[in-house]
Amino acid sequence: xxxxxxLITGYKPHELGIFSEKHEGIRVIKHCIRSQIxxxxxxxxxxxxxxxxxxxxxxxxxxxxxxxxxxxxxKLAVLPPFYxxxxxxSETMKETYQRILSEADFTDFISKRPYQSxxxxxxxxxxxxxxxxxxxxxxxxxxxxxxxxYLQAANIKNKRGHYPIRFIxxxxxxxxxxxxxxxxxxxxxxG
Numbered sequence: 001x002x003x004x005x006x007l008i009t010g011y012k013p014h015e016l017g018i019f020s021e022k023h024e025g026i027r028v029i030k031h032c033i034r035s036q037i038x039x040x041x042x043x044x045x046x047x048x049x050x051x052x053x054x055x056x057x058x059x060x061x062x063x064x065x066x067x068x069x070x071x072x073x074x075k076l077a078v079l080p081p082f083y084x085x086x087x088x089x090s091e092t093m094k095e096t097y098q099r100i101l102s103e104a105d106f107t108d109f110i111s112k113r114p115y116q117s118x119x120x121x122x123x124x125x126x127x128x129x130x131x132x133x134x135x136x137x138x139x140x141x142x143x144x145x146x147x148x149x150y151l152q153a154a155n156i157k158n159k160r161g162h163y164p165i166r167f168i169x170x171x172x173x174x175x176x177x178x179x180x181x182x183x184x185x186x187x188x189x190x191g
Contacts, residue, residue: 002044002133003043003044003045003133003134003164004044004045004046004047004133005045005046005047005048005049005131005132005133005134006040006045006047006048006049006132006133006134006135006136007048007049007050007128007129007131007132007134007135007136007150008033008037008048008049008050008056008057008060008135008136008137009050009051009053009056009057009128009135009136009137009138009147009150010055010056010057010137010138010139010147010168011055011056011138011139011145011146011147012053012054012055012056012145012146013054013055015055015143015145015146016029016055018055021090021092021093025173026059027180028173028176028177028180029056029059029138029173029176030059030062030063031176031179031180032138032168032172032173032175032176033056033059033060033063033138033168034063034066034067035176036136036166036168036172037060037063037064037067037074038067038072040136041067041072041073041074045074045133045134046073046074046075047074047075047076047077047105048060048064048074048075048076048077049076049077049078049079049128049131049132050076050077050078050079051078051079051080051081051085051110051124051128052078052079052080052085052086052097052100052101053085054089054093056138056147058093058096058097058100061076061078061100061104062096062100064076065100065103075105075106076100076103076104076105076106077104077105077106077107078100078101078104078106078107079107079108079109079110079124079127079128079131080107080109080110081109081110081111081115081120081121081123081124082109082110082111082113082114082115082116082120083109083111083112083113083114084114084115085097085115086098087114110123110124110127110128111123111124121149122149125149125150125152125153126153128150129150129153129154129156129157129163130157133163133164134163134164134165134166135150135151135154135163135164135165135166136166136167136168137150137151137154137165137166137167137168138167138168138173139151139167139168139169140167140169140170143170151165
């Protein structure tokens, strides 16, 4: 089966206990996401889709745009669930979001109106799973959170046919943190 379009999602920052854009955990998560993206590109994935929500999706988009600048071949689609999703975000995050939208290879809104009901979020999950060939989630089934709704839609699609569901787990994050520590030149000189 040819898997060319992957949806990337996961926790929002507050679900991870991250309340600052300078939190050290973001660097570790981005490092982990980057390695997963590179592996997927090696396997033939050409497009990555996000809805543009804060947290894992924004961090993944930043990594994809960086990788593209480094010469890797991949494309980014941002499909927000509704207009003005960023309305209540900080100015810094609004700027980041607008930059991602402007640099993405494709953008469109799933619902052509502002937020009206939670149904728009369910429609987003179903639509993005339907439009992708697989999903990468930063998610731990022992730590429920909003990614469970994507996972429910992905499991339904997987039962109908081949739909790879890949997880970034806390063990992957711990491994990425250790890898980053080992890259620190002072790591090897500490006694």
